[in-house]
Amino acid sequence: MEEVLERYIPERAIDPCLGLIKKYGIHLKIVNQRITRHGDYRMLPGGGHMITVNSMSNKYRFLITLIHEFAHLVAFETYGRRIKPHGKEWKYTFQQMMLPFLRPEIFPNQLLPLLARHFKNPKASSSTDSALSLALGEFDSEVRDKQYVFELPEGSLFRLYNGRIFRKGRKKIKRYQCVEVATGKLYLFQPQAEVEWLAKS
Known part of the structure; x- marks a missing residue:
């Protein structure tokens, strides 16, 4: 397992992560990239635990995803199975589990202030x-063939991974109003949603 983790997380994070895997008897499965999620946790029928994480070259993103999934397990074990998956118990657990990793030996200095701010109230x-x-995207080694919604000019057409086509509209508070071309329905998109830019209408 140590050899596997060496490929996916920063070197100084390996021992603490191995400790968590052994402590909770976790079966860690690394899979091909899935569009809809970076990772997931589930309890196995026999009472064991499985964490699945997308294979990715960005060691910092992988580590955050891995601890995110560890936090689901620990929150369920601590507070019971009836808590909300990303409720206050999970947020507190995720915060506490990430703290030992928020060090310059593990994360680059330019990420640490952003991580500190994010983990004051971690999101799903x-x-x-x-x-x-x-900022994390700067450490992706994969060739980027998509654009972020915020980069596109207003009125641009773009396509999602599932083939649906939208026209970018104006920003409303934090997200962009975009119209699905086929249905005329209005949707809100996060600025950093990755899409395929088709054309300016």
Whole structure:
């Protein structure tokens, strides 16, 4: 397992993560990239635990995702199975579990202030934190063939991973109002949502 973790998380994070895996008897599964989620946790029928995380080259994003899923397990064990998946118990657990990792030996200095701010009130996904998401993106080694919604000119057409096509509208508070071309329905998009830019209407 140590050799596997060496490929996916920062070196100084390996021992603490191995300790969590052993303590809770976690089966860690790394899978091909899934569009809809970075990772998930579930209890196995025999009482064991499985954490699944997308394979990704960004070690910092992988580590945050892994601790996010550890926090689900620990929150359920601590507070019971009836808590909300991303409720106050999970947020508190995620905060406490991330604190030992928020060090310059693990994360680059430019990420630490953004992480400190994010973990004052962690969200269900770090992707909804625009500043953190963009900063983490600087450490992606994959070739980027998509654009963020906020980068597109107003009126641009763009396509989602599922083929649906939208026209970008104006920003409303924090998100962009976009119209689905096929239905005329209005949807709100996070600024850092990744899409395929088709054309300016």
